[in-house]
Amino acid sequence: MLKLKSLFVVFIVILFVNCSQNEPVGYDDGKPLVSAIEIGNSEIPYVKITTATTILNEPKVAGEMEIYINKKRILDTKIGIEYRGSTSYRISDKKSFGIETRDASGNGINVSVLGLPAEEDWILTGDVFQAPNTIFDRTLMYHYIGYELFRAMGNYASRSKFVEVELNGTYIGVYVLMEKLKKDSNRINIESLSSTDTDAGKITGGYILKIDKTSGSDVLGTHPLSYYDSNWDDDCRYTEYNSFRSNYDINRNQITFAPYGAPYNSNKYLETYFVYDYPKPENINAAQKAYIKNYIDAFETALLTDNFSTNTRTYTNYIDRKSFIDFFIINEVAGNIDGYRLSTFMHKARGGKLKMGPIWDLNIGYGADGRVPVNDWIINYNTYVTNDAWMVPFWWKRLMEDPQFKSELKTRWIELRANVLSTPKVIELTSNTANYLTVNSAIVRNYTKWTGISFDYNSSVNQLKTYLTNRLAWMDSKILAF
Template sequence: MLKIKHFFLVIFVLIFINCSKDEPVDSQETKPLVSAIDIGNSELPYIKIKTISSVLNEPKIAGEMEIYINQKRVLNSTIGIEYRGSTSYRISDKKSFGIETRDASGKGKDVSILGFPAEEDWILTGDVFQAPNTIFDRTLMYHYLGYELFRNMGNYSSRSKFVEVELNGVYIGIYVLMEKLKRGPDRINIESLIAADTDAAKITGGYILKIDKTSGSDVLGTHPLSYYDTNWDDDCRYTEFNSFRSNYDINRNRIAFPAYGAPYHSNKYLETYFVYDYPKAETINAAQKAYIKNYVNDFETALLTDNFSTNTRTYTNYIDRKSFIDFFIINELAGNIDGYRLSTYMHKARGGKLKMGPIWDLNIGYGTGGRVPVNDWIINYNNYVTNDAWMVPFWWKRLMEDPQFRSELKSRWTELRTNTLSTPKVLELTTNTSNYLTNNNAIIRNYTKWTGINYNYNNSVTELKTYLTNRLAWMDSKIASF
């Protein structure tokens, strides 16, 4: 009897390993799609995910991911999967996921997905949907369009593709598969910085900082899932461990009150915190913390003290001004209400200057986010919202006071408007993207799943095109006077 049990145990292990391949499937092994919903001849990649238990906010649980193109399997990988996001996690019925591709032993493994450079960290982003009919991005294109335009401007942005997703046998609609922002040669290309690095030359880079909330799977995520359904304080729990504070408030005054106050304290709106993204808070050492904090402080001080009536600038010793200009342009074109104050990335290579970007999280924008009129700059957010926990830092209004910055911005805008950001080019990208989703009937499947109706998608696309046309023209009129 023991030998028989041993025999069946060996057979089970062999079957499990064979079904948990972490490499793309060879074309000779292609497997036809058996899906939870009839997708016809859709060209959108179809992702099937199976997990060993319910998905959590933290930690990632084990599972398997298969990807099909034209109904034939092109990839089969063991994965870890978790929910991601902070506010969007709490309020959205259509949640986003963080995915790690793994080998059979459960260790992270770099895998090329849908032609993207091989890596192990990926995101499936769903549009924020709250029953019965609250939808932040009715076109499903906000992220994708912004990322494509920013990349077309010559910058790195997360490579992204539309997919349809099935989770544990249930169809959950259109998602955008995208690269997670992280350090790496094919992502944010800065040098590795480890805990043992204290040499003065080495600790000049690389760093990735965020102006952002402190909750979500990338920052905290150590509590049971139910904790995050109602807890909002952790969005605003800044500590010496995870961040450092600007020496200056949003009104350009030096801050006199202590840093790291209680979440949502009465003066929080005045503060700007920089969250450690790379190196992570768990690994960044004291010398590295001191270096990057002092660097940002020196930049801010130079920006405030430079005399813009002269030709001399010292703040440009600290920042790559072109990256700030491109970041400004894409946030303003997208009308990104969270721009500059949330989901805002910056990075610094070794021996290099601080750069803004990559662009991230554009789901509250394109004229639908409110708070700032469509005929004003998003950098003027503080004029309309007086006591948000996350306000726009003083950097942007101060930069716009600099004639040199405005002149360089005008030249860059004029260059981009002749090609990459010409109105026909922007509208062509919008049309081609919406046609791809509608011609493959993915829009019908997505909205039937989440609203139960055949949603009038064309109206939303028309509204988006109208917004883009008007916003480009408005930016033309404003920048022409610089």
């Protein structure tokens, strides 16, 4: 009997420890909402964030986050919060935030937020708004639609939820709460790579690389984001610490000038840099840097030297071609003007091939930007824009010269158009998402906050539907002719 009691006590202790590690105080207690704005019968989750000090760009400051559904509290957790973004941080009045869920001691703690897999790192993304009327995404749906489609295609994309946010007693509008892209079994599922993993069996993975700017604490790790308020040079400050450069320029020529030049130097537009995202710059060691750089170089060399008039391919020894095809499709459907050249993630599992994705950052897309015509491929960005500091790498136009790549792309396109990318399904997703935001009056509240005027949201949604309908039809005309 005593033994049973002892086992019971051990069980209770274990249960208590596990709960304390995964559920913050106040979880799902039903406390009624007292909000800064009347939300009526809205079913959209309402997020209240309070901080004792001013939010910084780096480091995160302590705060509390409560989430309510139908005006009843379903989550109450300690957090760390900071501003995030580079260009969007500087130009947008509606800031985005990075959030870490924490325990009472201020340590990161995995929490399931709005039913999403438990993790500690989250993002609240606001559409870019610059007074008086510059709005990148008037529908508020660009990220969400792209991520939902990419996931429906069978890939991982950041799981996202629309929320309304109140910060320190002030309503700040509609946001998208989303998973931060990172190594995690429920996110980018690759192996851990420690600084001691240098033997042949482990050094092959996992890695996450980005083609991206270097501003932001997540990249450089040496300055707070406030440092970048007016210092645009640090968007383009590549170093051996944070990145490595392709051996080939955007025109497929081997580069002969030295890497890591001054920001925005006259040769920068020719270069492609790969930024270390995992392991982080402060953790990746020299052997690991050499391995992943040599791997990318071997892929690029094979891609350039393979003879596409034969059936032999060696570049496929290095990449998962299907992931490249799906990445191409979603960027082109979304008209992602930053696609391929910024916010571009790729990853490599241990013993595996390089995969593109997940998709990320679609706020300048869907035909709204104008730098590339809606009846051309986004991969042709370099045809319309010259000397941008971030150009499209040669990979994509070279891949489109490969009959095997185009054949596989065609097969995949036909498959997707028969289901998840059929025009009716894409338009249905768009309509249902817009209806969710309008029926719950979130659109009115958001635009009253940020513009103070009546906003023709339906017109913006109809423009998005027209773009998607026409874009899918145009891609049909091109891909089915392969």
